[in-house]
Amino acid sequence: MQIQKKNFILLSVALLNKQQKLSLVFDNKNTQFISLKIYLASMIGIAKGLTQDFVKKAPKIELHAHLNGCVRRQTLFEIAQRKQINVDFSIFDLRNIKGAFSIFQLIHQVLRDLSDIRRVSREVLEDFKDQNVAYLELRTTPKSCELGTYTKEQYLATVIDEIQKFQQLHGDKMQARLLVSIDRGRPLDDARSTLNHILKLKNNNLIAGIDFSGNPSKSTFKEYEQLLEQARKEGFKITIHVAELEGDEYLQESFDIVNFKPDRLGHFNFYNQELYNKVRQLDIPIEMCPTSNFYTVNMKSLSEHHFKEFFYQGHTINLNTDDTCVFDTDITQEHFKMIQAFNLSEDEFKQLLLRSSNMIFDQSYRPLLQQRINEYFSSSQKQ
Numbered sequence: 001m002q003i004q005k006k007n008f009i010l011l012s013v014a015l016l017n018k019q020q021k022l023s024l025v026f027d028n029k030n031t032q033f034i035s036l037k038i039y040l041a042s043m044i045g046i047a048k049g050l051t052q053d054f055v056k057k058a059p060k061i062e063l064h065a066h067l068n069g070c071v072r073r074q075t076l077f078e079i080a081q082r083k084q085i086n087v088d089f090s091i092f093d094l095r096n097i098k099g100a101f102s103i104f105q106l107i108h109q110v111l112r113d114l115s116d117i118r119r120v121s122r123e124v125l126e127d128f129k130d131q132n133v134a135y136l137e138l139r140t141t142p143k144s145c146e147l148g149t150y151t152k153e154q155y156l157a158t159v160i161d162e163i164q165k166f167q168q169l170h171g172d173k174m175q176a177r178l179l180v181s182i183d184r185g186r187p188l189d190d191a192r193s194t195l196n197h198i199l200k201l202k203n204n205n206l207i208a209g210i211d212f213s214g215n216p217s218k219s220t221f222k223e224y225e226q227l228l229e230q231a232r233k234e235g236f237k238i239t240i241h242v243a244e245l246e247g248d249e250y251l252q253e254s255f256d257i258v259n260f261k262p263d264r265l266g267h268f269n270f271y272n273q274e275l276y277n278k279v280r281q282l283d284i285p286i287e288m289c290p291t292s293n294f295y296t297v298n299m300k301s302l303s304e305h306h307f308k309e310f311f312y313q314g315h316t317i318n319l320n321t322d323d324t325c326v327f328d329t330d331i332t333q334e335h336f337k338m339i340q341a342f343n344l345s346e347d348e349f350k351q352l353l354l355r356s357s358n359m360i361f362d363q364s365y366r367p368l369l370q371q372r373i374n375e376y377f378s379s380s381q382k383q
């Protein structure tokens with residue numbers, strides 16, 4: 001969501017039939033013509049309408065999903081009932097960033113045992129596989145249970161164990177990796193101990209990197225910068241949630257984060273022209289989460305999404321769920337909604353997936369992933 005929206009004009013001329021749409025996207029700063037798309041699908045049949053089924057079956061890439069934010073609502077409900085934990089499920093109606101953080105609190109309250117963590121990890125992996133995700137980077141914050149039922153080390157070992165088991169059973173269908181989250185809502189000491197834990201697991205090739213997330217209003221990036229720098233020096237790739245909130249202090253922080261040059265950025269909702277130029281120039285890939293961004297930014301329609309300001313420029317971006325439970329979504333919907341919002345063609349959908357494959361942290365899987373994407377689209381064209 002560009003703060004100075006005037007720099008971009010999206011001119012859409014709807015022709016007589018609603019499906020016949022002429023979209024012109026101009027960057028009026030340098031009056032450079034960016035993209036001209038003519039949709040005359042129903043009239044002359046040149047574009048192929050993408051069905052939800054086609055999108056579901058495509059080999060997709062999910063890089064921004066928080067484990068506990070993706071718990072099945074039914075599972076949460078069942079566990080809460082069985083343990084007689086009284087929770088107010090009406091908070092699921094809160095669709096904003098503040099509401100999201102109270103939902104996380106609720107989820108963490110319900111998942112009290114290691115067996116819950118095991119079950120949720122297994123189910124979340126299955127859910128992404130069932131959506132035909134070919135490569136997943138799942139992230140979670142290692143934590144101990146306040147009731148003393150598990151330690152941080154046990155939590156991490158359990159999640160890794162479930163990923164390992166999944167790999168053995170379903171690795172041919174979906175490759176899964178772990179990103180270890182550092183929660184800025186927790187004290188710096190907690191982040192330090194997380195880093196110490198994962199340094200011991202440096203050679204575990206299921207750990208693909210580190211994520212910096214949590215409530216952005218609780219601390220500043222600067223407080224954690226040194227620690228993240230240390231992690232980078234140890235060889236970890238880093239992705240950082242950035243520009244989730246609007247306001248001068250957050251904009252300044254976004255500059256700090258971009259200047260840190262993380263390997264990837266998460267969300268990137270609010271920015272000005274200077275910040276936009278910086279990210280373009282540094283060529284930092286962006287993990288976009290349409291539904292999550294929609295609620296955080298308070299958009300009227302997904303066609304306002306900053307996707308348009310990056311995708312048509314050739315920037316490396318991908319689409320993700322963030323928290324399937326909180327935003328009541330899945331990875332097929334995230335793609336399908338954006339295909340609809342921007343009238344993406346089959347070729348543009350393919351380009352989007354290929355671009356996603358360029359930003360995965362375990363690059364050793366990239367050739368196979370690209371092969372799967374190419375095969376899917378070439379076989380679909382023959383039909």
Ligand code: IMP
Nearest residue numbers: 066067068069104140141183213214215
């Ligand atoms: P967990 O790390 O598996 O427990 O997943 C939930 C956690 O992910 C939350 O407590 C937050 O720290 C983080 N998280 C999930 N979604 C967001 C987001 O949109 N912004 C910032 N942090 C998030």
Ligand code: ZN
Nearest residue numbers: 213241266322
């Ligand atoms: Zn997130």
